[in-house]
Amino acid sequence: MTVLLSSRSLVRGLFLITHHNDGQKNSYQPCIITHSESSLYPTEYEEASTVESSGDECYDSIEQQRANLDDGRLDDNTLPPLIDDCSELDHSRRIDIAKSHGFDYDEDKGVQSILDALTPHERKHMSDDSMPLRHYRADKGNLPDSIRKIKATIQWRQDFNVEDIKRCFCDRNNPNLPIAKQKELNHLAEVIAKENETGKIYVRGYDKQGRAVLYLTPGRENSRCEIDNMRHLVYHLERAIACTRRKSGRQKVCIVIGYQGFKIENAPPLSVVRHTLQILQGHYPERMFRAYICDPPLVFRMFWNLIKHFIDPATLDKIAFCTGKEGKALLERDFDTNTTEKQAGGKKPLRKFCSREFLFDTPHHCTFDE
Numbered sequence: 001m002t003v004l005l006s007s008r009s010l011v012r013g014l015f016l017i018t019h020h021n022d023g024q025k026n027s028y029q030p031c032i033i034t035h036s037e038s039s040l041y042p043t044e045y046e047e048a049s050t051v052e053s054s055g056d057e058c059y060d061s062i063e064q065q066r067a068n069l070d071d072g073r074l075d076d077n078t079l080p081p082l083i084d085d086c087s088e089l090d091h092s093r094r095i096d097i098a099k100s101h102g103f104d105y106d107e108d109k110g111v112q113s114i115l116d117a118l119t120p121h122e123r124k125h126m127s128d129d130s131m132p133l134r135h136y137r138a139d140k141g142n143l144p145d146s147i148r149k150i151k152a153t154i155q156w157r158q159d160f161n162v163e164d165i166k167r168c169f170c171d172r173n174n175p176n177l178p179i180a181k182q183k184e185l186n187h188l189a190e191v192i193a194k195e196n197e198t199g200k201i202y203v204r205g206y207d208k209q210g211r212a213v214l215y216l217t218p219g220r221e222n223s224r225c226e227i228d229n230m231r232h233l234v235y236h237l238e239r240a241i242a243c244t245r246r247k248s249g250r251q252k253v254c255i256v257i258g259y260q261g262f263k264i265e266n267a268p269p270l271s272v273v274r275h276t277l278q279i280l281q282g283h284y285p286e287r288m289f290r291a292y293i294c295d296p297p298l299v300f301r302m303f304w305n306l307i308k309h310f311i312d313p314a315t316l317d318k319i320a321f322c323t324g325k326e327g328k329a330l331l332e333r334d335f336d337t338n339t340t341e342k343q344a345g346g347k348k349p350l351r352k353f354c355s356r357e358f359l360f361d362t363p364h365h366c367t368f369d370e
Contacts, residue, residue, distance in 0.1 A: 138285030210248025219261030258343030
């Protein structure tokens, strides 16, 4: 089901309930809603002047890049239908946990209660229309906690300028924006580009079910500025989510953490770890399908013993340590290892990551080398 509305404020709270005729439980699913994205993306593609091009062997033609950018605009003609990325087992576990805490777990009623608790301003600034459902699921039917946390996330997204972080590369020279806003976006783009110089985080490829893969390589850490690190992280989380949505209609992403070159001096301060977990667990609930920690060195065990106490048990269940034959089998089960990087069990050499190309020349809704 697709609903086309021109006003963003009108789309909030529209949901599709699927009624089954075979006796199964009615299922909740957000409907696909589109609205004008013209304020978020420039009408013309502008090639970054700082990138040297060597012709077709390095970059597509300008016309093709414009076409790729159009594909990245979330419009109803290009987006696949939304897919509920939670299994029946996940659903059963939530019901059991909710009952054990005295909560009546009903997703339809829960989502509506959350929407009723939000102000018009808050509903307008939701990240997307599935946001209430993700918070309700993450809190296992605890409605007061769900409402409190979604309100906090909506406020955080405004305070942290998440929408600006998302669009800073594609809109930094948008002539339809005020000069002051263009300067703000250019500054954010410069900050994120600086953080990304070593390729410590980027999005490349998909798992077998169409979830974008977010690669993190702590051994390439190049910054000690906590806020800039978090901006860099948020940019890539938003980008991985957008890539997944465009590719498969799913709502979760895969995270691959590789430890090539990692030394204990690369380990971030505990304040950065806690800030990272606060963002991932508090503001992006139900967004991670699984995190694969690949071939961690012995020195990482010391670091892990320090940070695992800050990780929510539900998140811990989604973290897989990939070592030896079992780790290789898991990676081969979830990924086409002909298309993944070596740290994720990749069997073939891939083109070297280029930060400038990824950030400045690749549409926001496409992964590197896509």
